[in-house]
Amino acid sequence: xxxxxxxxxxxxxxxxxxxxxxxxxxxxxxxxxxxxxxxxxxxxxxxxxxxxxxxxxxxxxxxxxxxxxxxxxxxxxxxxxxxxxxxxxxxxxxxxxx
Numbered sequence: 001x002x003x004x005x006x007x008x009x010x011x012x013x014x015x016x017x018x019x020x021x022x023x024x025x026x027x028x029x030x031x032x033x034x035x036x037x038x039x040x041x042x043x044x045x046x047x048x049x050x051x052x053x054x055x056x057x058x059x060x061x062x063x064x065x066x067x068x069x070x071x072x073x074x075x076x077x078x079x080x081x082x083x084x085x086x087x088x089x090x091x092x093x094x095x096x097x098x
Contacts (some may be wrong), residue, residue: 001055001056001057001096002055002057002058002059002062002093002094002095002096003053003055003056003092003093003094003095003096004053004054004055004056004091004092004093004094005051005052005053005054005091005092005093005094006051006054006089006091007049007050007051007089007090007092008049008052008086008089009046009048009049009086009087009088009089010048010049010050010085010086010087011048011085011086011087012047012048013048014048014085015041015048015050017085018050018082018085018086019041019050021078021081021082021085022039022050022082025075025082028074028078030069030072030074030075031052031069032065032069033054034054034055034056034061034065035055036054036055037052037053037054037055038053039051039052039053040052040053055096059093062093
């Protein structure tokens, strides 16, 4: 089992706008999460983050979902709006061992 975390560090004070865009994307079916996936925000530590956490049985499953999502025209249009609120991002791919 793999856990993929897409971590977006938002510009200071831009959480509400970014969260509204996430709600919009969910309503349009642009961000489909595998079973057990979740969207998190920070409570302590580095501020103004949105973390998309998704479990995958294999890395090939992740790559398939990623390619399908990123090749959708509606997703590309949405992402252009979303990234205006992001200062930087990172991806973690973790292997669950227990």
